Amino acid sequence: MRLSPTFAVILGAAALSTSATAQTAPAISVQTLKDVTKTLSSDAYEGRKPTTPGEDKATDYIVARFKAAGLKPGNNGSWFQPVPLVELTARDVTPMTFSGGKTPVALQYRQDMVLATYRVTPTIAIKDSPVVFVGYGITAPERGWDDYAGVDVHGKTVVILVNDPDWQTPGRDGLFEGKAMTYYGRWTYKFEEAARHGATAAIIVHDTEPAAYGWGVVQSSWTGPQLELDEKGDHADQSAAIGWMQLAKAKDLFASAGQNFETLSASAKTKGFTAVPLGVTASVSFANTIKRQASKNVIGILPGKTAPKDYVFYTAHWDHLGHCDAVNGDDICNGALDNASGVAGLVALAEANAKTGPAKRSLVFLSVTCEECGLLGSRYYAEHPIYPLAQTVGGVNMDGLNVKGRTRDFVVAGAGKSELEDRMKLLVEAQDRVIKPEPNPERGGYFRSDHFSFAKLGVPMFDGGAGEDLRVGGVAAGHAATLDYIQNRYHKPQDEYNAAWDWSGAVEDVQLYYALGRQLADGTDWPNWYKSAEFRAVRDTSRAGK
Template sequence: MSQMKAAGLEPGGDMKDGKRGWTQAVPLLRSDITGTPQLSLAVGGKPQVLTQGEQVAVRAALTGAKSVSIENAPLVFLGYGVKAPERNWDDYAGVDTKGKIGVVLINDPDFEAGQGDFGGKAMTYYGRWTYKFEEAARQGLAGLLIVHETEPASYGWNTVKNSNTNTMFDVVRDNPSGSHPQLEGWMQRDVAVDLFKRAGLDFDALKKQAQTRGFKPVEIKGATFSAKYDVDSQVITSQNVVGRLTGKKRADETVIYSGHWDHLGIGQPDAKGDRIYNGAVDNATGIAAMIELGRAFAKAPRTDRSIVFLAVTAEEKGLLGSEYYASKPVYPLGKTVGVINMDALDPNGLAKNFTISGSAKLDLLDRLTGTAKTFGLAYSPDPHPEAGYFFRSDHFPFAKRGVPAISYGSGNDWVDGGVAAAEADQAKYTEERYHQPADQWEASWTFAGMAHDLGMLYTLGRDLANSNDWPNWSQDSEFRGARDQTAADRR
């Protein structure tokens, strides 16, 4: 708030005593496992004790329950855990889920083949872990364990461990059990392989079967899972921070720049004993960029439309702050021109290109591409669509409600070093720093690339805010219908 104020922005949040404040209150369910969870697998009555954070990573319950107690629940392999009637695909076909723990694979059924009904290498929402837990709840499972594999997950086990064994949050729901099973967690691949082998099954063979439409759920015979732990569960209030510059002609029409201010806080220590998760790239870069854009707009002549600078909470816990804003917007979504999100920008040198998360087609991308050309930047499609970044950034809650929204990505073709150097740096960041304490400020960062790109993003937003245009999604986009439903708001 103080940084937004210093940048020259106006308060843009909730109304308080007839005036806007700097924040939007976001009620969240906060859950922590208290003590050490008791977790075990058994095959043929022979138990195997599991260590939290090592063999498995079990999340604190988000159902509001004060404890989790599961004793000898049968295990069933559910392929990729997908129920997609429009694709004639049902990994739950014919299975009685009551009281059982599902075991599923991460990503989509066609990830490894690179072609098929789920976008090939590009991840659909069915491949995201959030969907798999949601579907497990809808199907009535007692719990779900996702088998971790680095390539299809797009991150290593350290990221899974650090993201799932600390405090969990969710938006406050009327029926939390409709979105979350009693138990949610991940297991290491080698644990799954050993489990299947002890039960007389071949993990790799079943994985191949799961990639076909004819797959049927497979009971892991004689195998059970047990879990017992207490949960400290309470409703807290976090805050989205909202700054605004009111438009001089059409103040009720809004362009949004967004980023997320949260990270993981204090969590599991790394090999050096460091427990502070700084989040310097993810996402101090995005927040710093947003504040500097605000400063530039505040010093310039006021635009015709209003511009909002939205710093959302709890992105790392499932895009919760942006989901809350999009479900209860401070400024109507029907009159929101577009959202330009910034998440984990590259603090190194100049690049020749840029990207966005995912491969969505929309007028806003066309505008961005045209503007970028004047800054010497070429558009490159998401180089890693299999990672599902489109569903992992704060533009997504807006997109699914029809608002044209992109999450800007720094380029992977550096002026110094080209694609090889940029990709090597990104791979090293993902392995050694992403969601780890080592994501911290480095003296070697030049910020030259960010400084250059922000000039382009400023121009994009300013042109939108001074135009009469209403960008939309492509005709064949799954988000076009939701946008068109609000067309009357823009007449």
């Protein structure tokens, strides 16, 4: 399937200050999309869990496809970037007790709270740590907001609300973009900020609506082995304990401290909120089983002709869950859509770009590990880049392709953040499609896949894909297909390759990814974040110091 003439013109035009020359893009190979997805999601790859034999099979296969496409090894002659990991498993977790209030409050592990640690240490013991309610736990100087202003939480336990202050505001109005979650609303940010302020423990209050998932998701995700990057210093700069507590128990805790949870929560939504010491102390302890191991990212490059030290990225994670809870005797979570299909898109883009020939800038194709265990592979690359982030122009991430058929719409994740969206809008319109708002921006989808690891350190990365308005069947059919996947296949053994899938929509989307990446690679400008975006400052600092 080739680009329409209009689409090809927009790709080649000097739109938005690029200097790309007009050309017809090569076809995206449907056979490649099918073959790579089918192979990587076959039972022989055992669900592609990192550090298992399935990893070696998957990464070796991706290298073979990159070589065949015409890429060069992307890490100083190697196709791999080692990613050191450490597995921590909490055991013998005591109840978390709060003393000094009207009545003692005790939280039972799994039932009332979950706890873990980033610290690589055999034991965690917290005794009589003063408890402070820090509202949403946000320090955002560009928005004039600091929940930690005027309070010292070193050695203390902070209790934090989930999401950000204006999550109940309809639309995008509000200091924190209204209903749409900013990074300040993500649990990862809250733990990072608590550690920066020296908190010994950080506990988020779980509330299903602002969290966008129930307690069962927290309970299953935060118990059992937890993977983290194995870094020098063993994460001693992080809080000793991080975790979640049930909403009902938070209300009990506040009542014991002589406070009203609803009243303080309402106060936390207002600018100028001051953290509230609760006058109680927290105690908890647990042991850690520690297992050090390693995984790897796969990286290939198509060197640029005239600006080879400027880089444009395409990314997709190769990992999945491996063996999982069996359904009808099948215990392999194959991850066909998530994300064998994304890797297939990566290979197809490598083929298409190699067929066109080198661009002015270098094109990098990065397939990362451990997306499913917390974006660890992409985070490791971003924190230990092979190519300087200040010289990384931007890129596109793929996490699941559209196998439902062609759509009239295209959805941008985290809309309103970067100038890449302006470019993509023109490309989408050239396909006679429209961009629609993200249906559930409160879920913070932009922060939950690998592009975010780059974004967090300032590199503009695009994430988006087909909507639900199918050209055959309309919104009703598209929504039904989405629900079927979420309810019956997502992270289950049923996410398997299906020969009946319609790849026409995937081809259209991959054409968009090709066009955006090629436009960046054949251009000379440096797209940035919008001035209101939470990543603008770090990008400006990075580029200024290049």
